[in-house]
Amino acid sequence: MQFELSNEFIQELKALISNQEDEKILKILEDLHPADIASIYNELDIDEARYTYLLLKPSIASDVLVELEDDDRVRFLNVIPSELIAHQFIENMDSDDAADIMQSLNDDKRDDILGFIKDSEQASDIVDLLNFDEDTAGGLMAKELIAINENLTVKDALSAIRDQAQDMDEIYYLYVVDDDNKLKGIVSLKNLLFKPTTTKIIDLIEDDIISVRTDTDSEEVAQIMEKYDLVALPVVDHINRLAGRITIDDVVDVIREEAEKDYQLVSGITHDVEPTDKVWLQVKSRIPWLLIGLMGGIFGALVIGYFEGDLIKYAGIALFLPLIAAMGGNAGVQSSSIIVQGIAGGNMNLKNTGKRLVKEFLVGSLNGLICATLIFAYNLLFSDTFALAISVSSALMIVIVFATMFGAFVPIILHKLKIDPALATGPFITTANDIIGLLIYLSIARVFFNMMF
Amino acid sequence: MQFELSNEFIQELKALISNQEDEKILKILEDLHPADIASIYNELDIDEARYTYLLLKPSIASDVLVELEDDDRVRFLNVIPSELIAHQFIENMDSDDAADIMQSLNDDKRDDILGFIKDSEQASDIVDLLNFDEDTAGGLMAKELIAINENLTVKDALSAIRDQAQDMDEIYYLYVVDDDNKLKGIVSLKNLLFKPTTTKIIDLIEDDIISVRTDTDSEEVAQIMEKYDLVALPVVDHINRLAGRITIDDVVDVIREEAEKDYQLVSGITHDVEPTDKVWLQVKSRIPWLLIGLMGGIFGALVIGYFEGDLIKYAGIALFLPLIAAMGGNAGVQSSSIIVQGIAGGNMNLKNTGKRLVKEFLVGSLNGLICATLIFAYNLLFSDTFALAISVSSALMIVIVFATMFGAFVPIILHKLKIDPALATGPFITTANDIIGLLIYLSIARVFFNMMF
Numbered sequence: 039m040q041f042e043l044s045n046e047f048i049q050e051l052k053a054l055i056s057n058q059e060d061e062k063i064l065k066i067l068e069d070l071h072p073a074d075i076a077s078i079y080n081e082l083d084i085d086e087a088r089y090t091y092l093l094l095k096p097s098i099a100s101d102v103l104v105e106l107e108d109d110d111r112v113r114f115l116n117v118i119p120s121e122l123i124a125h126q127f128i129e130n131m132d133s134d135d136a137a138d139i140m141q142s143l144n145d146d147k148r149d150d151i152l153g154f155i156k157d158s159e160q161a162s163d164i165v166d167l168l169n170f171d172e173d174t175a176g177g178l179m180a181k182e183l184i185a186i187n188e189n190l191t192v193k194d195a196l197s198a199i200r201d202q203a204q205d206m207d208e209i210y211y212l213y214v215v216d217d218d219n220k221l222k223g224i225v226s227l228k229n230l231l232f233k234p235t236t237t238k239i240i241d242l243i244e245d246d247i248i249s250v251r252t253d254t255d256s257e258e259v260a261q262i263m264e265k266y267d268l269v270a271l272p273v274v275d276h277i278n279r280l281a282g283r284i285t286i287d288d289v290v291d292v293i294r295e296e297a298e299k300d301y302q303l304v305s306g307i308t309h310d311v312e313p314t315d316k317v318w319l320q321v322k323s324r325i326p327w328l329l330i331g332l333m334g335g336i337f338g339a340l341v342i343g344y345f346e347g348d349l350i351k352y353a354g355i356a357l358f359l360p361l362i363a364a365m366g367g368n369a370g371v372q373s374s375s376i377i378v379q380g381i382a383g384g385n386m387n388l389k390n391t392g393k394r395l396v397k398e399f400l401v402g403s404l405n406g407l408i409c410a411t412l413i414f415a416y417n418l419l420f421s422d423t424f425a426l427a428i429s430v431s432s433a434l435m436i437v438i439v440f441a442t443m444f445g446a447f448v449p450i451i452l453h454k455l456k457i458d459p460a461l462a463t464g465p466f467i468t469t470a471n472d473i474i475g476l477l478i479y480l481s482i483a484r485v486f487f488n489m490m491f
Numbered sequence: 492m493q494f495e496l497s498n499e500f501i502q503e504l505k506a507l508i509s510n511q512e513d514e515k516i517l518k519i520l521e522d523l524h525p526a527d528i529a530s531i532y533n534e535l536d537i538d539e540a541r542y543t544y545l546l547l548k549p550s551i552a553s554d555v556l557v558e559l560e561d562d563d564r565v566r567f568l569n570v571i572p573s574e575l576i577a578h579q580f581i582e583n584m585d586s587d588d589a590a591d592i593m594q595s596l597n598d599d600k601r602d603d604i605l606g607f608i609k610d611s612e613q614a615s616d617i618v619d620l621l622n623f624d625e626d627t628a629g630g631l632m633a634k635e636l637i638a639i640n641e642n643l644t645v646k647d648a649l650s651a652i653r654d655q656a657q658d659m660d661e662i663y664y665l666y667v668v669d670d671d672n673k674l675k676g677i678v679s680l681k682n683l684l685f686k687p688t689t690t691k692i693i694d695l696i697e698d699d700i701i702s703v704r705t706d707t708d709s710e711e712v713a714q715i716m717e718k719y720d721l722v723a724l725p726v727v728d729h730i731n732r733l734a735g736r737i738t739i740d741d742v743v744d745v746i747r748e749e750a751e752k753d754y755q756l757v758s759g760i761t762h763d764v765e766p767t768d769k770v771w772l773q774v775k776s777r778i779p780w781l782l783i784g785l786m787g788g789i790f791g792a793l794v795i796g797y798f799e800g801d802l803i804k805y806a807g808i809a810l811f812l813p814l815i816a817a818m819g820g821n822a823g824v825q826s827s828s829i830i831v832q833g834i835a836g837g838n839m840n841l842k843n844t845g846k847r848l849v850k851e852f853l854v855g856s857l858n859g860l861i862c863a864t865l866i867f868a869y870n871l872l873f874s875d876t877f878a879l880a881i882s883v884s885s886a887l888m889i890v891i892v893f894a895t896m897f898g899a900f901v902p903i904i905l906h907k908l909k910i911d912p913a914l915a916t917g918p919f920i921t922t923a924n925d926i927i928g929l930l931i932y933l934s935i936a937r938v939f940f941n942m943m944f
Contacts, residue, residue, distance in 0.1 A: 331821045350803075
């Protein structure tokens with residue numbers, strides 16, 4: 039049932055390819071799911087992959103193409119003639135998959151392939167879809183859907199469905215439209231199936247449906263489908279004409295990507311990288327945060343340098359520099375992450391922002407009090423200077439409250455400015471809190487030490 | 492179409508409730524989607540919520556119950572008589588939703604409600620489902636599905652479907668079983684619909700299907716459904732008998748929750764909290780990391796204390812303490828997050844672990860080299876001691892390489908020990924890297940300063 043990719047399997051396949059045992063290769067591959075065939079191609083050379091790929095039946099080959107990773111696919115398509123791509127693969131695909139694939143190619147290759155597509159309706163569907171921003175409902179939707187006129191009878195509708203259903207894998211809903219192609223509602227296939235054949239569609243219609251517009255943001259689409267547990271969602275244009283439909287599998291990708299992006303931002307990674315990516319890509323995605331951290335560290339050094347006189351007099355102050363910096367960073371990351379998740383989940387609005395900030399203040403104060411008390415007790419027991427004990431604990435209290443508030447505040451501001459609030463969770467908050475934490479700690483230490491010595 | 496919750500709306504509703512204008516309340520609520528009604532209940536007092544809830548039609552009321560947040564639901568169900576819950580709400584639900592709801596209640600309330608369920612088959616379905624671990628396919632699946640015997644004709648199958656489909660909202664697939672209820676394959680409703688009525692089901696069967704076992708981990712279920720773009724997945728027991736089916740909307744929740752959990756771990760939050768949660772819950776979920784950070788800071792202070800003699804002689808060393816600690820933490824969080832995502836995405840296996848670690852070494856070395864060169868240049872320009880420049884930059888190089896490797900290594904080890912590798916991304920790696928970074932830096936500084944002065 040499920041396929042496990044093994045080293046032995048790949049070796050065997052490579053041997054078959056070098057001996058050109060086409061029949062055996064086909065026998066192995068055609069038993070597999072397209073997603074599994076795609077995963078094999080990650081392990082083969084480009085020539086081996088192309089060789090086996092051209093053996094596949096067009097309908098399977100086009101499914102495999104959809105499953106390949108973006109980078110692999112581009113590399114792959116560049117070694118296959120455009121005419122073959124158009125006739126064998128693109129023509130077997132749903133319009134949304136075809137448009138996604140065309141999107142990733144350069145303009146020349148794309149125009150080349152479009153020119154070879156025989157079915158002019160399909161070509162025009164793809165061109166239409168290419169116009170939409172990928173991050174909108176228009177960019178997610180497919181043109182393949184079953185639309186029936188509200189004035190048909192069940193009998194006529196069934197034969198209309200039969201015609202339209204030819205090249206669709208699944209029927210989720212049947213969309214009902216009026217004569218102007220405006221969306222009126224849906225009918226379920228189950229409902230249609232068990233009603234007298236003379237019933238009018240207009241009498242079976244469920245008109246209380248949810249739709250989105252072509253320019254609805256894809257994250258909003260995901261939120262709507264999740265909230266209302268939908269498997270498919272109709273997309274309409276500005277005057278409510280049915281333009282396409284989005285299915286849940288496309289939205290699962292949006293949800294996954296969104297979650298990964300936020301995760302990477304909070305981890306300080308700027309690009310979407312995977313452990314399999316090249317060293318250089320990995321460096322490129324990680325060095326920006328490290329450089330921001332480095333800058334922050336240099337600013338920190340300047341702050342400490344400004345207080346160097348105190349440090350020379352009272353070396354004990356230096357002991358807690360990393361503690362204060364780290365705690366500010368930690369508290370800020372926590373509150374910013376919670377606010378960012380709240381915003382992403384849609385349960386932050388302008389009205390309750392003030393309430394949230396008050397709550398963050400309380401949470402920060404309690405956390406600060408707990409940590410300050412503990413470090414105060416530690417220093418009373420193990421440190422010889424009371425000035426240090428009082429400086430560290432009062433600074434820690436203030437730093438935690440400040441960092442918590444700052445961490446909550448920044449994503450709220452970014453969100454109001456229509457900037458992705460997740461940007462605030464990583465480098466910016468941590469680094470800013472590190473520096474400000476040092477400033478607070480050293481200022482307080484100066485006061486207490488000068489008072490007591 | 493879509494509902495926007497506003498303050499005015501809530502005020503108006505509260506006024507209607509206090510005036511007991513039942514008809515008006517019903518008119519407003521019954522136009523809304525159950526998910527929207529649930530979102531209103533977050534804004535009402537428990538008494539107001541109960542009042543309006545008991546006005547709803549049972550079928551709507553049960554959908555609303557499914558949509559409520561876990562905590563709200565428990566609070567809510569505790570103020571409604573068990574008999575009413577059983578008859579009006581649970582009996583209108585799919586078995587998986589009913590089991591999820593029962594799971595969240597205490598044993599007494601649960602047994603109480605189960606005792607009131609009239610339909611003994613439904614009660615036994617729920618009890619069956621309660622036996623499965625929530626994090627397995629058994630915990631996700633519903634018992635409601637359409638199973639048809641392979642020996643039926645299309646005509647008989649259609650009437651069997653008609654009987655079984657009564658209380659199902661959607662039909663995704665029709666599952667074909669043999670006389671022992673063992674899963675043989677699927678038939679699509681579309682396929683059945685357009686075939687002669689005398690065709691045997693066994694001739695229409697698609698037997699190349701993917702299924703999971705009741706004990707398959709829910710994350711694996713999500714990976715399979717995502718990889719193969721499935722909207723529904725059959726679940727079988729140990730001898731391949733059809734036990735239930737999982738639909739994509741349940742899996743979307745798994746994906747979302749998994750992503751949120753990893754996000755929270757890397758942000759240092761231990762429980763699933765939202766900005767709306769109570770202050771005390773928020774403190775409880777954040778204080779553990781802060782305490783680990785505090786412990787780390789104290790260890791850091793001990794390390795610095797051990798080198799206090801050097802710091803008193805060469806106060807300049809103190810300037811870069813926070814920088815070194817922060818950079819170690821940052822580099823470690825980055826590599827651990829990438830490895831954790833790789834493991835979650837299923838593209839890490841035992842065979843390529845060595846390769847990944849070599850790659851992390853190269854990435855760490857390059858990042859270390861870049862950062863070390865920059866800080867060396869900075870110190871040459873702005874600092875007066877060459878010993879400091881050479882100490883900071885060589886320590887930074889070593890710390891970044893070490894932290895990167897350490898960050899990659901720990902989740903791999905945890906994964907091998909069958910512990911969630913995401914646990915490694917937050918407190919543990921950062922704090923360990925902070926301390927080890929300080930130790931490396933101060934040791935190197937001691938050597939260079941003693942050599943040069």
